[in-house]
Amino acid sequence: MHGLAMIVALVGGGSFKATAAQEDRTEVKRALVEQLRAPEATRRRDALLALSTFSDPTLLPLFQTAAQDSEASVPAAAIMALGQLAPIKEPAGLGEVIPLLVRAVRDPHPLVRRAAAWALGRVPDPRAKSALREAARDSDAAVRAAAVEALGEHRDAAALL
Secondary structure, three states: HHHHHHHHHHHHHHHHHHHHHHHHHHHHHHHHHHOOOOOOOHHHHHHHHHHHHHHHHHHHHHHHHHHHOOOOOOHHHHHHHHOHHHHHHOOHHHHHHHHHHHOOOOOOOOOHHHHHHHHHOOOHHHHHHHHHHHHOOOOOHHHHHHHHHHHHHOOOOOHOO
């Protein structure tokens, strides 16, 4: 921890340990965001998966951008991150995310479609149910299974019909 941060923590009545932990999280997040520009898809994918653990709504634009990557594992990871991000459960975040997920459930790559089906299962929105019904008839068995499981998350028996 930098000296100034330690002084601020101590003077402000804060915990040195808590301040150090927060500073470390910020540095880790910054390093992971840097990895999103890596030429290797595996590094970008791994960074997205790690960033998804922060549950930070400010990362939403990064996840949305990464969902457009040409290497299937990267958009799949970005979509999984979107599914874990709390704002998509809130009406304010739905407007931007739902159309992206609906498009992703029609992606040419089954890995992306499967991730989108999972994420749509976490979204309380009629557009999600409609896209999931479509995905439940996908040519890929893993996508179909993810869609059926996601429809079950909506706890709507009619959605499974």
